[in-house]
Amino acid sequence: MTRTTLVAFDLDDTLAPSKSPMDPRMSRLLSELLDIVEVCIISGGQFSQFKMQAIDNLPDSSSSHLDRLHLMPTCGTQYYRFEDSLWKQIYAENLTEDEKARALAAVEARAKELGLWEDETWGPILEDRGSQITFSALGQAAPVAAKQAWDPSGEKKNTLREAVQADLPDLEVRSGGSTSVDITRQGIDKAYGMKKLAELTGIPLDDMLFVGDRLDENGNDYPVKALGVRTHAVDDWEDTAAYLEKLIPELRNATL
Numbered sequence: 097m098t099r100t101t102l103v104a105f106d107l108d109d110t111l112a113p114s115k116s117p118m119d120p121r122m123s124r125l126l127s128e129l130l131d132i133v134e135v136c137i138i139s140g141g142q143f144s145q146f147k148m149q150a151i152d153n154l155p156d157s158s159s160s161h162l163d164r165l166h167l168m169p170t171c172g173t174q175y176y177r178f179e180d181s182l183w184k185q186i187y188a189e190n191l192t193e194d195e196k197a198r199a200l201a202a203v204e205a206r207a208k209e210l211g212l213w214e215d216e217t218w219g220p221i222l223e224d225r226g227s228q229i230t231f232s233a234l235g236q237a238a239p240v241a242a243k244q245a246w247d248p249s250g251e252k253k254n255t256l257r258e259a260v261q262a263d264l265p266d267l268e269v270r271s272g273g274s275t276s277v278d279i280t281r282q283g284i285d286k287a288y289g290m291k292k293l294a295e296l297t298g299i300p301l302d303d304m305l306f307v308g309d310r311l312d313e314n315g316n317d318y319p320v321k322a323l324g325v326r327t328h329a330v331d332d333w334e335d336t337a338a339y340l341e342k343l344i345p346e347l348r349n350a351t352l
């Protein structure tokens with residue numbers, strides 16, 4: 097019989113609308129879930145995004161088991177736990193200074209060469225996220241409509257991705273959001289993070305359940321499914337909430 101002692105979630109469009117705060121309904125459900133099992137949130141985004149979307153909207157620590165919450169920004173190359181009433185970074189596997197310098201130089205040179213270095217942007221184009229260098233064609237804070245209009249076919253982004261990858265054979269260059277390209281160490285995806293989580297917690301992958309909105313073959317949650325972890329696919333956060341309303345009583349009964 098399968099047992100579930102940890103439930104892991106993608107963040108964007110699984111727990112909260114894209115780049116937006118979590119709804120109080122989801123916050124309440126997560127709090128109930130934390131009474132029963134360990135919970136992980138894993139995303140390609142950085143900790144500031146976790147804070148704005150999820151952490152700042154959770155119930156206070158006195159009323160819920162925040163000590164059971166595991167946060168894995170940038171696909172688990174960073175790990176945060178709630179200790180002594182604070183969110184503490186337990187580790188961060190950052191790129192070396194040499195890797196960062198080469199990544200920044202390559203993406204800037206190729207973007208300029210391909211005519212993809214925009215003059216008018218919403219914030220900086222390049223961002224050092226420690227374990228990841230991110231290129232955002234229109235800047236981090238660009239409005240969704242502008243982002244969608246920039247490269248509807250994905251061709252610009254893919255051309256840039258390929259050119260930069262050729263310059264950086266020892267690193268991994270991926271398409272991120274609609275206008276972004278991410279550079280990390282090789283082999284960093286959510287499957288990497290889930291394996292790290294199993295090591296850190298001692299909970300076997302077989303006892304984990306993963307919930308995400310992009311478990312399709314081209315999605316950023318797919319590597320978790322390919323790893324063999326039990327998964328549940330959702331369309332959006334409301335779908336996740338409906339699923340949790342069913343799952344929480346089942347898990348509660350299983351622990352009785």
Ligand SMILES: [Mg+2]
Pocket residue numbers: 106107108109110308309310
């Ligand atoms: Mg998602």
